[in-house]
Amino acid sequence: MTKQSDTTHSDTTQSDTTQRLAHLSVLISGASVAGPALALQLSKYGANVTVVEKAPALRKGGFAVDFRGRAHRTALQRLGIRDEVHARQTHMGRQSVVDADGSARVDLPAAFMSGDVEIFRGDLSEILYERTKDRVEYVFGDSIATLTEDADGVDVTFGRGAPRRFDLVVGADGLHSHTRRLTFGDKGHHLRHLGYYVAGFDLPNHLGLDRTARLYSEPGRMAALSNYDGDPERAGAMLVFASERLDYDRHDIAAQKKLLAERFADMGWETPTILAALEATDGLYFDAIAQVHVERLSKGRVVLLGDAGYGATMGGMGTGSAIVCAYVLAGELALVGGDHRVAFAAYEAEVGDFAKGCQKTAENAGPFLAPPTEKHVRRRDRAYRMLSSRLLAGVFKRLTEKAASAITLKDYS
Structure with a gap:
């Protein structure tokens, strides 16, 4: 050492x-x-x-990862890193929930997924x-x-x-x-399992995304493609699925790929392209939502x-x-x-x-991304279409910040 x-x-x-x-x-x-x-x-x-x-x-x-609300802003300021975080933020734009043919069902405002400021971990x-x-x-x-x-x-x-x-x-x-x-x-x-698993990895940016994302849900499953950094060649894939607790080796990447391929084999939209890239990746993240x-x-x-x-x-x-x-x-x-x-x-x-x-x-992450039934998928889309409207934009922002602002920080200096 x-x-x-x-x-x-x-x-x-x-x-x-x-x-x-x-x-x-x-x-x-x-x-x-x-x-x-x-x-x-x-x-x-x-x-x-x-x-x-x-x-x-x-x-x-x-x-x-994102920061939102008063307490987050205060902590960044007092740690002395606020300006650097803002200088290296993703500048992520709106993100869309899409149908199987790629047409938008709901456009989510940037602040919903990205908060006040977002940066790569x-x-x-x-x-x-x-x-x-x-x-x-x-x-x-x-x-x-x-x-x-x-x-x-x-x-x-x-x-x-x-x-x-x-x-x-x-x-x-x-x-x-x-x-x-x-x-x-x-x-x-x-470690309390919340009924879902998530995977993420990089792949070619075949949709030409530019600081935006597309999210497609079927009952109990979600596939998403995003581009956070403006790199025209690279995108990120995320897969989420509902499941009871699984017994698997956290270090066996090949077994995790096989599991994901089986779970998403018959899913629509861009999922076949995502699964083809999954087979080639050596940078898979896979874990329970817990x-x-x-x-x-x-x-x-x-x-x-x-x-x-x-x-x-x-x-x-x-x-x-x-x-x-x-x-x-x-x-x-x-x-x-x-x-x-x-x-x-x-x-x-x-x-x-x-x-x-x-x-x-x-607790809402899994059900939001991969609602359990088609009825729940439609209900989610209606709710977020309403909340993301100009009329309710302020209410929506306060809702997303409520938990993050529920502490008043002492000035220890």
Whole structure:
């Protein structure tokens, strides 16, 4: 493990505020968004932060993620990354629900799917990494193996690196968090299946889409094609289908491709072209649409952040929640000089209802994209045709922002 430069590169004037946590060593598992966002704030307070990531390098690309509502905007501003996020946004336009022949049934306004500002997850991760790489230690290609806590700290062993000791450990390692399993046990009920699966991959942009998307639904299934970055050669495919919980190997890509090909074999619209591209792709994402539910977010010196503690695969504004909650966790630790017992309790009290409210919106993701019957498909289209009208545009925007704005952030500075 190579220690990066300890140069302090604060966004604010140097003061005692920036040294509140200078005595504190923190290990964060996960270098996607939640982990680096927390690392950014903790390093501003002087903490010694290490981020360990099992991937060999920073992950590029990924789905586009959005921010919407007052709390998201405030967190981006206070983290100091708002301008960079806006500079690298997708500028995604309207998206259309189509018939099998490609004709539009409903046009959805950009704000419905893309919020106030939308950015690729990989671009957001890169912004946070660039802001922190000179004052935070990043260890790629490794992961936590064991955690052993005592009264004064946590002894950590790794899959590859030498054992080390930290004051605190943060699990920001996603929906299938290994840190959560080590801390709270491998309890199946932590991950609640919502009755749908989702897949995504890149393919040639054969429809010539330009920052727009087409979405086609049949009962219990959805296929979509989108172009978020204006690249005339590349598009993204998304497949969603209703299903009971499936028993499959998360690392067996060939088996996942076979499963998808069987589920979508007789579907109309552009689905045959999508399935042909699926066979050739080596970048498939496949997972259940699910939520994480834990009894509490911390145990001793270990705490969960982002998807690891209150995640939802899609529709739950998980990235916005991660940014907001990282800001709160760092701030609560700074307020009490690193006393984890007080800070973790305050963190849970501050974000608990907010995170649950955001999660609740995810319950609608599967039924919206792949309604269970043709009657439900028509009902969805009528409802969104009405809500996206000019007359109700303001109401529609407030509805999409309600959960994301259901927290008032303290000014920890």
